[in-house]
Amino acid sequence: MNQESQELSKQQLKSQETKAKIFRAAKHILQKKGYEQLSIKNICEEAGVSNGSFYHHFKTKDDLLSYYIEEQPRINPNLLDMPADADEAKQAIIYVYLNYVHYCQKLGVEFMANYYTPKNQSLNPLIWSERPYPIVTVSDYLRKAIDAGVVSPSVELNDIATDIRMIVIGNVFEWCLKDGKTDFEGNMKRSLEIYLNGLF
């Protein structure tokens, strides 16, 4: 390894550390004080980084929050191969969201209760950039299955994506509302399964 590439990796390391500090600070504020108190000023103070440092990594507060989605465990791509039939497609979609349930549980109900406010525009698909959101994974998968004629849903893919997002949001909201004391997995599996049974 030459001098130049060593320098680069030191810089990259420092950049990763700064990003991690910002993440931890934002999570701490969200958990303890809520979305309304989550300002870039407060995040920088809590993280001990400069304003410029923040904007080097993130465009806005909601841009930062949308990165949490990148942290979630990846889906095994083999499970999202072309489904043999409609039933396999349903199970794959449910699998993606059970994965999301586990990720929410890892972030904790306190964090999620503050994250799931309609003011958090990182939940708004209209402003999404290229992130591995579960609904993007599921939409791509359904598009393939529809094109191959494996499933024939009764409505447009865009509308299906909206419905699934709404059902998932409702599930997370219910879990938060009951302060984690609900069958999060069971609710997610059942509500999606019934919806998908009505779809194809």
Place this chain on the structure above:
Amino acid sequence: MNQESQELSKQQLKSQETKAKIFRAAKHILQKKGYEQLSIKNICEEAGVSNGSFYHHFKTKDDLLSYYIEEQPRINPNLLDMPADADEAKQAIIYVYLNYVHYCQKLGVEFMANYYTPKNQSLNPLIWSERPYPIVTVSDYLRKAIDAGVVSPSVELNDIATDIRMIVIGNVFEWCLKDGKTDFEGNMKRSLEIYLNGLF
């Protein structure tokens, strides 16, 4: 009308006025400042009423919020007569929630965006008292239809109620997230219809 009943109705009138003042104050704070700023102290200041006056009418802040649900337009009971078949039952349930959509639109997206936070325990069915919540209307209706053998859903009524509440919450959340710029009615109708098609 005798003296006593006149006195009573004056008192009742004053009581109603106080209640209306408290409602207006809470709505104003929710719209302008959000749920976090909605304290009983702030409500009383804004309304110009005493603390004692507040507690005469409401048990808690969330108790007050749950009364908003009473204000919504009533469902014509004839529309909730025993359905002739499963399809009629689906349409009646959708009708109840289209009614709720119109009520949300009347309250306004700013109010609803502050109301639909997982911290607002008036959305938690575990603490509900006897109020005409749409889901109570729908559960009673479904219970009758199940008992009469008109519909035979694949899961327990309690789970259906949870699913429908989650779907409705997801719909309101989506509408708030997009600042009212979404097909609220169309989304509600479609997502409930597909779910109910999967159910019976």
